[in-house]
Amino acid sequence: MSDKSKEYRAVVIACGRISGAHAHGYQSNNIPIVACADINQDAVNAFGERFGIPxxxxxxxxxxxxxxxxxxxxxxxxxxxxxAPMTIDSAKYKPLAIFCEKPIALSLGEADAMINACKESNTVLIIGHQRRFSPQYVCAYNALKDGAIGELVSMEAHGHPWTSLLVDGTHTIDLLRWYADDLPISWVFGQIDSRTHRSAWGSLVEDATISIFNFNNGIRTILTLGGANLTKDDGNAYFEPLWKGVEGSNYHHIILRGTEGQIEIDGDAPTPGRPWVRLIKNGAIKELELPKLPSAHAEIVRLLIESIETGSKHLLDASSARATLEVIIATFESSRKRSIIQLPIDIKENPLFEMINLGEI
Ligand SMILES: NC(=O)c1ccc[n+]([C@@H]2O[C@H](COP(=O)([O-])OP(=O)(O)OC[C@H]3O[C@@H](n4cnc5c(N)ncnc54)[C@H](O)[C@@H]3O)[C@@H](O)[C@H]2O)c1
Incomplete structure (x- = not known):
């Protein structure tokens, strides 16, 4: 590995849980983390101690x-x-790259402002949908692209009972878009239940979600998320989660259906006793072998340097995260309008927040 330590210096804004993964990505590529910032003194100190920042x-x-x-x-x-505000503020200092966490933003207006700010400062902007680099999802991707199930016809994905579009759905949609070659999506048809008005990671999120979307080559996709809040205390089961409890296998459980078979991925962790990724074809179930890969964040940072140096488009380029956010926003809008939403949309604000703030839901 070439020594990048003299060419690039990284800093980290917000030293919570995910910041360690970014730091490991830099360390794996010999890029020094020279400084960190957090409004919480304990957090900034803990990160500083851990990664040797004076x-x-x-x-x-x-x-x-x-x-x-x-x-x-x-x-x-x-x-x-x-x-959005932190990315836009950072772009003012013209860094070569910004690696921002998911979801890219809370609205398409914000996402566009981030992308434009980075375009103006000539900064590569990528978003942390790192599952495109995880062995089980890559394994399914490789089998799909090798023709193991013929032509991809449809996809089905399920998130865990506590999740929502902005929290984990953004990862799942990002994976589904990847399996469909990041093709444009022609329409979205969705429904949400948002009775509890709960928040997660700084934003309002819905309780339960169904989102059906269609790629412009006809691949049909269905995603379900959440539902636990609505079944928990009062005994009223409004929406039955497909899997009970939060476990790896229902973080992004995905089924890819093709003309000649199907591939099923047990999400972030295998279900005990079952192959993590399996090919189901001609009545037989075959375990697919996981590739040996570097850690996701090491690979993301390696490719980030490549993007800086060669101008190549990163797999996690912000334009891809914007396309994922568009599906999320269209799902909220579809729920509000009770109709199919044709893409592209020109909706600058977040319909979920508007519906809650206006007392519509
Ligand atoms: N890619 C993934 O798999 C993954 C996993 C976990 C979290 N995330 C995402 O990462 C982001 C952070 O999540 P987390 O779990 O690490 O959160 P966290 O709560 O552990 O950490 C957030 C940190 O931000 C700091 N902060 C708040 N306001 C700040 C400010 N104005 N300036 C500087 N620091 C400030 C807080 O003090 C805290 O230390 C979220 O967007 C989340 O969705 C992504």
């Missing part, structure tokens, strides 16, 4: 850090509502 380079104000450090790479690891 006390004077642990900041409570990320703008001060950006101004003093002028880094080549910035990680934005804050809650959802801060992704």
């Amino acid at each position: 006390k004077e380079r642990r900041y409570l104000d990320y703008n001060e850090m950006l101004d003093k450090e002028r880094p080549e790479i910035v990680s934005v690891c804050s809650h959802h509502h801060l992704h």
Whole structure:
């Protein structure tokens, strides 16, 4: 591996749970993490201790850090509502790249402002949909592209009972779009239940979701998420989660159906006693072998450097995350309008937030 330590310096904004994965990605590529920022003194200190950042380079104000450090790479690891302002603020300092967490933003208006700010500053912007680099999802991708199930016809995906579009659905939709070669989506038909008005990672999220969407080559996709909130205390089961409890196998459980068979992925962890990724064809079930891969964040950062140096489009380019967000926004809009929503949409705000704020749901 070439020594990148003299060319690139990374900083991390928001030192919570996911920031460690970004840091490992930089370390794996010999890119020094020179500074970090968090409004929480304990968080910034813990991160600083863990990754060897001197006390004077642990900041409570990320703008001060950006101004003093002028880094080549910035990680934005804050809650959802801060992704847009922090990315736009970072772009003002013209870093070569920003690696922001998912979802890209809470609305398409915000996502466009982030993408435009980075275009103006000539900054590569990528979003943390790292499951495109995880062995089980790559295994299914490779088998699909090798023709193991013939032509892809439809996809089915299920999230766990506590999740929602902005939290985990963004990862699942991103994977489904990848399996369909990131083709444009022609329409979305969705329904949500959002009675509890709960929040997660800094934004309102729905309780239960169904989203059906159609790629422009005809591949039909159905996604279900959540439902647990609505079954928990009062005994009223409004929406039965397909799987009970939160376990790896129902984080992004995906079934790919083709003209000659199907591939099933047990999400983030295998169900005990079952192959993690399986090919079902001609009445037989075959376990598919997982490829040996570097860690997702190491590979993301390696490709980020390649994008900076060659101009190649990163697999996690912000334009892809925007397309994923468009499905999320269209699902909310479909629920509001009770109709199919044709894409592309020109909706700048988040219909879920509008519906809740207007007392419509
Ligand atoms: N890609 C993944 O698989 C994955 C996994 C977990 C979380 N995430 C995403 O990462 C993001 C962060 O999630 P988390 O679980 O690490 O959250 P967290 O709550 O563990 O950490 C968030 C940190 O942000 C800090 N913060 C808040 N306001 C700030 C400000 N103005 N300036 C600087 N720091 C500030 C908080 O003090 C906290 O330390 C979310 O968008 C989440 O969706 C992604």
